[in-house]
Amino acid sequence: MKTTEINKIIMNIKLLILDVDGVLTNGTVYLTDEGIEIKAFSILDGIGIKMLLRSGVDVGIITGSNSQAIKVRADRLGIKYIYLNQENKFSAFNDLKNKLSIQNHEIAYMGDDLPDLYLMHQVGLSIAVANATQLVLEDAKIVTKNKGGCGAVREICDLILQAQGNFANQLEFFNN
Numbered sequence: 001m002k003t004t005e006i007n008k009i010i011m012n013i014k015l016l017i018l019d020v021d022g023v024l025t026n027g028t029v030y031l032t033d034e035g036i037e038i039k040a041f042s043i044l045d046g047i048g049i050k051m052l053l054r055s056g057v058d059v060g061i062i063t064g065s066n067s068q069a070i071k072v073r074a075d076r077l078g079i080k081y082i083y084l085n086q087e088n089k090f091s092a093f094n095d096l097k098n099k100l101s102i103q104n105h106e107i108a109y110m111g112d113d114l115p116d117l118y119l120m121h122q123v124g125l126s127i128a129v130a131n132a133t134q135l136v137l138e139d140a141k142i143v144t145k146n147k148g149g150c151g152a153v154r155e156i157c158d159l160i161l162q163a164q165g166n167f168a169n170q171l172e173f174f175n176n
Contacts, residue, residue, distance in 0.1 A: 006142065009125050010163035013057060014106040017096070017119070018153060020063035020070055022112035023129055026149030039069045042149055048157030049077045054173065055166040058100060062092045064115055089119050110156060111136055112148050127156055 021027050024045060030038040049059050060081035061074055067084070074082045081099070083092035097107065105124035109116070112132040120126035120139055128140035129148035137143055142159075144152040161167040 006125075007163045009105075009141070010108075010160055012106050013108045013125060013160055013164070014102050015058045015060060015096070015100060015108070016052060016156065016160065017060045017062055017093070017107060017109045017123075019111045019113075019116050020061060020065050020067075022132070022148040023110050024061075024070075024073070024149065024153060026147065027112070027131075037067050037069065039067060039073075040149065041073050042151055042154070044151040045149075045153035045157075046073075046077055048154035049079065051161060051170040051173070052157045053078050055161055055164065055170060057160060057164070060096050062086050062089045062096070062119070064089075087115070089115060090122075093119050093122065108156070108160070110153065 018024055021029070024041055025039045032038065053059055058081065059079050061070065061079060062083045063070060064087050065084060070084060071082060081096050086092045104122050107123040108125035108127060109119045109123045110127040111120055112129050113136060114133065116136060117139060125142065126140045127142045127144065128136045129144050129152040131147040144155045146152040146155050158167065161170055
């Protein structure tokens with residue numbers, strides 16, 4: 001898809017939905033001897049999410065994971081819409097869409113693996129991280145240069161901010 005077509009789609013984006021494992025993280029799960037799950041999140045992604053939220057674009061999480069670390073990270077970033085333990089993500093997607101009174105073409109979804117494919121087909125802008133599975137890479141309208149957990153979300157946040165004309169305003173936030 002051409003950059004001009006992508007930018008037209010991005011102009012209408014009001015919500016970015018993120019998967020967690022493989023998108024907000026590198027997909028590696030660390031388990032302690034006590035069975036406690038540990039996840040690593042990118043600070044770059046976090047700053048991008050905060051900028052996107054400040055610009056008026058909502059961010060949501062829909063994940064099959066049920067980790068407390070996701071709740072803690074989302075809370076620190078100001079993400080209000082979190083759906084954990086969603087093996088089938090469609091009902092969470094519909095719930096979020098209805099809460100925000102938005103349509104599919106106003107939503108971007110970022111994923112990396114097979115559970116993400118169905119939602120990627122529903123939204124206006126489907127995004128795959130660089131290290132996504134082959135089917136996801138083939139179906140995505142955008143593939144990031146960065147891998148999941150390594151700045152891929154930031155890459156998309158910056159892209160949305162730039163296309164919607166809000167990037168310079170967000171830079172000003174850090175200069176004051």
